[in-house]
Amino acid sequence: MKKTNLFIFLVLPLFCLAQSTLKLKGKLSDGTTPLALENIVVSTPEGKIVSGTITKDDGTFEIKISKGFYKIKITSLGLMEFEKEITIEKDTDLGLILLAGKTNDLNEVIVKTKKRTVEQKIDRLVYNLENNVSTTGGDALSAINTAPGVVVQNNAINILGKGSSRVMIDGRIVELSGEELNGFLKSISASDIKNIEIITTPPAKYDANGTGGLININLKKGTRDSWKNTTTLSYDQNKYGIYTFRDNFFYNKNKFRFSASVNTKSGHRNSEENLALYFPDGLQQMKAQLKINEENFSGKLAVDYDISDRTTIGFQYLNDRNNPNFKSNVAINNYDTENTPKSIILNNGFNDRGIGNQTYNAHLLTKLDTLNRKLSVDVDYFKYDSKFDFDFTTKTYTPDMTFLSTNQSGRNISNQNIENKSLKVDMEHPFEFVNLSYGTKISFTKSNSNLQFYDNITGTPILDLTQSNEFEYYENNQAVYINANKEINDQFTIQLGIRVENTQTEGYSANLNQRIKNNYFKLFPTFYLTYKKNENNSFNFNYGKRINRPRFDLLNPFRVYINSNSYSEGNPFLKPSYSDNFELSHSYKEVLRTSVYLNRITDGYGVIFTSDPATNTQVVTRENYYKGINYGVGESYSADITKWWSTENTLYLLGSKTKFTSGINATPTNGLQLSFSTTNTFSLAEVTKLQVDYTYSSPVKSGLYTIGYMSGLNIALKQNLFKKSMQIAFLANDIFNTNYLKDFVSVVNGIKQVYSQNDSSRFFKVSLIYNFGNTKINIKQRNFGNEEEKRRL
Structure with a gap:
C-alpha cells in the first residue's frame, strides 16, 4: 500500500x-x-x-x-x-x-x-544515414559506429561517457549483448536503416535497463504506393576475404505493406591477441592467431495491413544464424626473473561454435478517435541458442623446441538457450491541458546453460564433474509508466515521466545444488526541460535513473576455458548496478551542439582480470566492485562549408572518479581522455562522392584499467550510375592499422597484465548496389487516415 x-x-x-x-x-x-x-x-x-x-x-x-x-x-x-x-x-x-x-x-x-544529418529532439539525437558514404554496402554495426558520440570497442557499443548501451530495433529491445549482439547487427544491412536514434537519457516509455542509454535503429518501411528492390554484393579483404550478398524488398499498396530481406556472408577474418602477465617468478607472454569463420545467414519478414482507416495490424520475423568456428593456435613463452626463456607452451585447438536467434513480433495500432488518442499493443517472442565446443591439447617444449610433455588435453562443451516473452501496451492520450502517454509491459525470461568438461589426457574422455554444471536462470519483470509533455509557452517545454519496475529473479546451480533468489521494486524517474531562447539558441536539461542488469551468462558460476592457461567464470551473486544521469546541452542554429554530463554509478560491476601465481593461470571473473562518477563535455559541429564540402565533427573531454567498494586488491586510477572524430564528404561531381573519416582517442586511466590510444583513418568513395539505379562504393578502413584495442593494462593482487586485440581492423571493401522498382503503383483513389500509424509501425 x-x-x-x-x-x-x-x-x-x-x-x-x-x-x-x-x-x-x-x-x-x-x-x-x-x-x-x-x-x-x-x-x-x-x-x-x-x-x-x-x-x-x-x-x-x-x-x-x-x-x-x-x-x-x-x-x-x-x-x-x-x-x-x-x-x-x-x-x-x-x-x-x-x-x-x-x-x-x-x-x-x-x-x-533538406534533411539534416543530425537532428536534435527533446530526448534524443537522430542520425540520418543517407549522407554517409562509408556505410554504403555495410551493416548495422558499422553504421552505429559512424553515429556521433558512439564508439564500438572490444565488442561493446558505447555512447561516449555513458558506458555500454543497449540496442533496439524499431523501438523493441534486442535481448543480446556483447559479441552475440554484434553478430546480430552484422546481419542487418545498412541500406535497410532509415535512421539511428541516440537516446542518452531514455524516456519512461522504454525499459530502464542499460546505464549507457539506448540506441534505436529504425528500419525503412518503403515508399507509399510503390515497390522497390535493393541488391548488394560486397567483398571485404583483410588478411582473408569475406563475400556478402544482401537483398531488400519493399512493397506498399493501398492497405497492404510488405518487406523482406535476406543476408548471407561467407569467408574468414583474422584476429590477433597478445597478453603479457608479470608473475613473481617471471614473465608469461601469450600470442594467439585466430582464423575466424564468417559464415552467416539471416533474414527479415514484415507485413502490415490496415483493417480500417484507424486500425493496423502487423507481424515481423527476424532470423539470424552464425557459425563462427575458429582454429586456435596459442603460443605461451615463459621467462624467468632475469628474462631468460624457460619453456614454450603450444595450445592447439578447434572451437566449433553455432549461434542463432529468432525474433517474432505481432502488433496492433488503432486510433481511438479524432482527438489522436492511440492504442498500440505488441506481443514479442525471442529465442537465442548458442553452442560452444572447444577441443584442445597443450604441449610443453624447451626453448629450442624439444618436446617435454603433454600437460593438458580436454574438451569444453557449453550450450546456452534463452527465451523471452513479453506483452507491451502503450497509450497516447492528448488532453487539452497535457499530452499524456502511459502503458505497461510484462516480460518473462528463461536462460539455461549446460557446461561439460571432459579430461582427455589419457586418450579416453572422462567427464569432470567438478568443472561441469547446469545453470538455470529465471527473470520476470512487470512495469508501468506514465509520461507527460507540456509546452508552457513559446520558449519552455517540459516533459516528466516515471517508470515503475518490479523484478523477480531466480538462479539455480545443479552441481552445487544452490538456489539464489532476488526480488526488487524500483522507481525510475525522468525529467526534460527545453528552453528556446530565440531562433538560433536552445537549451536542454535532462535527468534519468537507470539500472544495469547482469547478462545471463555472467551468472553461471562455472568456468569456460579460453586456453589451457586462461579461463573465465561467472558469479551468481552479481547484483544490478544503478546510475543517475544528468545532461545539459546547448544548440546553436542546429549546427554547433555543446553537452555537459555527469553520471553517478552505484554497485558497479565489471570484469576483473586476476591470476593464480601457483599455476601461472589467468582467471577472468565478475564482481560488484566499484562506485564512481563519469563526467565530461562534448562539442559537435556540422555544416556545409561549400556546395561541394560538408563536415561532421565531434570533440569530447571525458573524465572519471572511481572508488573500489569490495575487497579487491588493486588501486583505482583516474584520468582524462580526449576523443575526436571528423567526417568530411566531398561532392566531386553530381554522381560522385568522396568521404574521409578520422577518429582519435587518447590514452586513458579509468578505475581498474589503463587503455592505450586508438586512431583510425578511413577513405570511402561512392559512384552513382544509371540515374542512381546502380552504385559502386569503395572503402579503405583503418588505413594505418591503429584503430584497435592496445595496451589494456590492469594490476590486481600485484600481478600486472597487458592485453591487446586486433580483430581485422584494417580492411578494404568494394560494394555494388542495384536498385529497381516502381514508384507509381495504381491505387484506389481514396483518402488514407493512418499515415501516422504507418510511420510509427
Whole structure:
C-alpha cells in the first residue's frame, strides 16, 4: 500500500501540466514575388477542418496546432494547388513553398527542404544515414559506429561517457549483448536503416535497463504506393576475404505493406591477441592467431495491413544464424626473473561454435478517435541458442623446441538457450491541458546453460564433474509508466515521466545444488526541460535513473576455458548496478551542439582480470566492485562549408572518479581522455562522392584499467550510375592499422597484465548496389487516415 501511495504521489503532478500547442509555418511564393492573402487550410485526413489562416504581405503564415497527423491545403487562383499530408510532432517549418502556373507538364509543387544529418529532439539525437558514404554496402554495426558520440570497442557499443548501451530495433529491445549482439547487427544491412536514434537519457516509455542509454535503429518501411528492390554484393579483404550478398524488398499498396530481406556472408577474418602477465617468478607472454569463420545467414519478414482507416495490424520475423568456428593456435613463452626463456607452451585447438536467434513480433495500432488518442499493443517472442565446443591439447617444449610433455588435453562443451516473452501496451492520450502517454509491459525470461568438461589426457574422455554444471536462470519483470509533455509557452517545454519496475529473479546451480533468489521494486524517474531562447539558441536539461542488469551468462558460476592457461567464470551473486544521469546541452542554429554530463554509478560491476601465481593461470571473473562518477563535455559541429564540402565533427573531454567498494586488491586510477572524430564528404561531381573519416582517442586511466590510444583513418568513395539505379562504393578502413584495442593494462593482487586485440581492423571493401522498382503503383483513389500509424509501425 505504501508503494502504491508513493507511486500516486509521484505521478499526480504529471496531470497538472497544460496542453501542448505547436507552430506550423511557412512562406508562399510564385517564384518571383511573395503571395499574400492566400488561403491555408488544415484538416484531418478525413476532411474535417481544424484550423486555417491567410498569408501575410510577405507570403508567410503561422498556425498554432496540437500534435497529430493532418492534411494541409493551399489554393491560389491561376496557380497550382498545394496539398500535403504532414505529421506534427514539434514546431514545423515547411520552408519556401513555390506555386507554379497551371500547365499540362507541371503536376506538383516544389517544397525546398533538406534533411539534416543530425537532428536534435527533446530526448534524443537522430542520425540520418543517407549522407554517409562509408556505410554504403555495410551493416548495422558499422553504421552505429559512424553515429556521433558512439564508439564500438572490444565488442561493446558505447555512447561516449555513458558506458555500454543497449540496442533496439524499431523501438523493441534486442535481448543480446556483447559479441552475440554484434553478430546480430552484422546481419542487418545498412541500406535497410532509415535512421539511428541516440537516446542518452531514455524516456519512461522504454525499459530502464542499460546505464549507457539506448540506441534505436529504425528500419525503412518503403515508399507509399510503390515497390522497390535493393541488391548488394560486397567483398571485404583483410588478411582473408569475406563475400556478402544482401537483398531488400519493399512493397506498399493501398492497405497492404510488405518487406523482406535476406543476408548471407561467407569467408574468414583474422584476429590477433597478445597478453603479457608479470608473475613473481617471471614473465608469461601469450600470442594467439585466430582464423575466424564468417559464415552467416539471416533474414527479415514484415507485413502490415490496415483493417480500417484507424486500425493496423502487423507481424515481423527476424532470423539470424552464425557459425563462427575458429582454429586456435596459442603460443605461451615463459621467462624467468632475469628474462631468460624457460619453456614454450603450444595450445592447439578447434572451437566449433553455432549461434542463432529468432525474433517474432505481432502488433496492433488503432486510433481511438479524432482527438489522436492511440492504442498500440505488441506481443514479442525471442529465442537465442548458442553452442560452444572447444577441443584442445597443450604441449610443453624447451626453448629450442624439444618436446617435454603433454600437460593438458580436454574438451569444453557449453550450450546456452534463452527465451523471452513479453506483452507491451502503450497509450497516447492528448488532453487539452497535457499530452499524456502511459502503458505497461510484462516480460518473462528463461536462460539455461549446460557446461561439460571432459579430461582427455589419457586418450579416453572422462567427464569432470567438478568443472561441469547446469545453470538455470529465471527473470520476470512487470512495469508501468506514465509520461507527460507540456509546452508552457513559446520558449519552455517540459516533459516528466516515471517508470515503475518490479523484478523477480531466480538462479539455480545443479552441481552445487544452490538456489539464489532476488526480488526488487524500483522507481525510475525522468525529467526534460527545453528552453528556446530565440531562433538560433536552445537549451536542454535532462535527468534519468537507470539500472544495469547482469547478462545471463555472467551468472553461471562455472568456468569456460579460453586456453589451457586462461579461463573465465561467472558469479551468481552479481547484483544490478544503478546510475543517475544528468545532461545539459546547448544548440546553436542546429549546427554547433555543446553537452555537459555527469553520471553517478552505484554497485558497479565489471570484469576483473586476476591470476593464480601457483599455476601461472589467468582467471577472468565478475564482481560488484566499484562506485564512481563519469563526467565530461562534448562539442559537435556540422555544416556545409561549400556546395561541394560538408563536415561532421565531434570533440569530447571525458573524465572519471572511481572508488573500489569490495575487497579487491588493486588501486583505482583516474584520468582524462580526449576523443575526436571528423567526417568530411566531398561532392566531386553530381554522381560522385568522396568521404574521409578520422577518429582519435587518447590514452586513458579509468578505475581498474589503463587503455592505450586508438586512431583510425578511413577513405570511402561512392559512384552513382544509371540515374542512381546502380552504385559502386569503395572503402579503405583503418588505413594505418591503429584503430584497435592496445595496451589494456590492469594490476590486481600485484600481478600486472597487458592485453591487446586486433580483430581485422584494417580492411578494404568494394560494394555494388542495384536498385529497381516502381514508384507509381495504381491505387484506389481514396483518402488514407493512418499515415501516422504507418510511420510509427
